[in-house]
Amino acid sequence: MRGSSLLPGLCFLLSLSGVVAQKTKGTCTRCPQNAFCVNATHCTCNHGYNSESREKYFTYRFETCEDIDECKPPTSIHCGVNAECQNTIGSFHCHCVAGYKLLSGKAQFSNSNENTCQKITPSKTTNSTKEMQRIIETIESLLTNKTVLEEKRNITSTVTDILQTVESDVLNTALKAPDQEIQKVQKSTVAVETRVVTDNCSKEVTFSLNAQVNSMEIHCKDVIQGNIQGASAVAFISYSSLGNIINATFFEEMNEKDQVYLKSQVVSAAIGPRKNTPLSQPVILSFQHMKVKPGVKNFCVYWKGTKEGGRWSKDGCALRQENETHTICSSTHLSSFAVLMALHGQEEDPALTVITYVGLSLSLLCLLLAALTFLLCKAIQNTSTSLHLQLSLCLFLAHLLFLTAIDRTENKVLCAVIAGALHYLYLASFTWMLLEGLHLFLTARNLAVVNYSSVNRLMKWLMFPVGYGVPAVIVAISAASRPHLYGTPDRCWLHLDQKFIWAFLGPVCAIICVNFVFFLMVFWILKRKLSSLNSEVSTIRNIKMLTFKATAQLFILGCTWFLGLLQVGPAARVMAYLFTIINSLQGVFIFLVYCLLSQQVQKWFGEIIKSKSESEAYTLSSRFGPDSKPSEVK
Known part of the structure; x- marks a missing residue:
């Protein structure tokens, strides 16, 4: 998908990786129908049209150019005697009234000077x-x-x-x-x-x-x-x-x-x-x-x-x-x-398509590894890890369904089911992102003990009802009100008609804004904590790690989505590439921040490698021990 306006720019939000950059032609492409660009800065209506605001030059992107009825006041074209004006879209012409005709035999003329209507x-x-x-x-x-x-x-x-x-x-x-x-x-x-x-x-x-x-x-x-x-x-x-x-x-x-x-x-x-x-x-x-x-x-x-x-x-x-x-x-x-x-259907950029599928495939691998790490590494298992695990599972299923079924439009019922499943999985992913932001904020408030008991009790009580229940309610209401708008002719996703896409965009925008507020509050809390600290090394280390996670959290779980808003004007193509690369690699970022950069996970990986090496060494030593006899060569 590519878009020449704000909503198509957000379409990557809708299908995660379906956005393809528009081949922009400068700001002229932003002029409405029946208008053209002037000096690459303003739009003006074609001859025969007036802007709705009656301004000759305008920049408002939702302006419309309306046909001028030259045959009615205030223009009121006069065609001469025995003739009348006929308005057309973007123009007009004159013709003789019934019982009269032009000497030339033509059917119409432009003004009263050309009037030769005779009985x-x-x-x-x-x-x-x-x-x-x-x-x-x-x-x-x-x-x-x-x-x-x-x-x-x-x-x-x-x-x-x-x-x-x-x-x-x-x-x-x-x-x-x-x-x-x-x-x-x-x-x-x-x-x-x-x-x-x-x-x-x-x-x-x-x-x-x-x-x-x-x-x-x-x-x-x-x-x-x-x-x-x-x-x-x-x-x-x-x-x-x-x-x-x-x-x-x-x-x-x-x-x-x-x-x-x-x-x-x-x-x-x-x-x-x-x-x-x-x-x-x-x-x-x-x-x-x-x-x-x-x-x-x-x-x-x-x-x-x-x-x-x-x-x-x-x-x-x-x-x-x-x-x-x-x-x-x-x-x-x-x-x-x-x-x-x-x-014309919007042409897809082959390079962006390749980036999308390669990035999502890599993200699928990393999300699978991340989920296995959260499940098997006992040293990091806590409320925060449970949130990471559910987020990884939702994103994994959403990416997998997108890659394998987004274009299955042959069967309408199946396509509608796929669209509903994608709607639910992506909403669930964003809901778990919101819970991640909430948990980060509560953890910052209780910095002295990261796994503070009240935080754990609150999150355990909220996690599953909110993480999976809220998206289910939204999808159920959407499907009950407009089931025919699930699935489009091109993709198994929400239709743009009747503003139905806001069944997804509304909750997503709200979650991103709330996460941004959580981020600002976390930094304010951390700044206050730093000013009141003595020089406890462990606490300072915890604060630095928490600050890093807060920054990564905002970047991974929200800010990059707003790159879709910048896909307008001359920079649209660049923004589309940045948007596609960053968001298709979201699973890689999650695995990097929450797994590879965790000292506990690194230690766990080291123990696995060490135990495997010791096991291989033991096998070799038992096979070629001091009592073993080499085979005789005949």
Whole structure:
């Protein structure tokens, strides 16, 4: 995991070693959507957007850039007579009102200076246009009536029928008025342009049709389909709200790990009177992006009618060109089309991955050795050792489960169980860290006798109910309230939705803060003790060892986790490496501080080595003693 903000930076906390450094691009990566960086210090919204705070330049990371509706006050773009303004995401355009058209035949223009809207010739033209307007108004009312759509059992089947009906009605209306070569009708959410051909393609080779902010190019011969005796027509329809109904969740190649979204309006293309005929060359479709998001993969799709209703499919569609604002597609057949975008998964740094697994494997070995030492070395067995042992066991099981099962996302139920187990084990580890801090503080208060009886009684009473009971209560409440948020598509861990991750982050942050308070209180107590001492060597030695353990305790059991907060800006990569190395080696630090640097453990290790050496020497002496006879060589 890598993160470009505070919460992703804390994600190492969540999975202990799943953080991977973000390939930072300076402070520009911290600007919100629809904004860009200025002088590497401030952000400003793109043209056509305003910041929520209405400040032109800002540094607040949670600022948002909202679309400016140029067609409403205070901007109120004036398009001229017989024209009206149409707002789009990040921009706007002007178009002639119904019954008028531009002299150029274009569908839209930018300002009143380009207004050449003229009234369309009456008679058959008026009747045809009215019929086209009636069709558009009907489909608009149907698509905006959520109650009617929700009553349908199969929404995709309903939408498929609607699309086919609109295409047929629009084509039939256009063919009824062959003397009107071009018809354009636009309402608030639906726009249509039709082109009638009666001259066997003698004027133009390729037709360009526009509807709202999208366009289509089709070869004239594909429109007439060899029909040289009668009229043929092509229709291009754009729906600005249909994408809310048949969104990216209906993409047939989508799986749970994909993050796919609709990026454009839905358009339809059809030819008549004959339909579903093959094209001699691909039709070209140009889409303006409704969502401008860099670093995503765009692909072209069409609405594929099926027995079940319909799905988005890539068959026969190809992406030809793309930039920040537009995507150009080609298709070998006519249907309804759109552009989907897939968010790029965060790329993992191979070096950090290696460090994570090597560090955790080494920690597993050291935690196992530490647990065996705490169990077998009788010289150090006391309340403090019991705390070290439980901490080591919890961390060992958590690391082992993380290494072997964090990516087992195939089975949802199993993944949720793994996520719950990791949640419990890591919370238990932090709870034992808290008990370590509490015991250190109580020991400092009773420095004259390290294993002071009241301290032991209190810790023995608190240890197991708190160490294993408190995490169990937290996990039980979390699982009961939101069981579906255990397990993500990528990892068996807590989901970030609904702020569920705070079921882990909240207790962890509280424990780290409390341990830091314990640390400060220990140092204050030790300083006061030192000033009141005479020159007792044993007491001074105890104080030095306790001071060292207090420093190591804070470093091991808390402070290093806050490196995750520093994974922002230019130093994010360095912080991620430090964070991963230090925290993945936590088991090594525990074994080093509590075992290898303990004089009692060193003495115990020495006795084991000495007894083993004496045993080997005895075996050799008994085998080659003074009474033994060497074998004779024959």
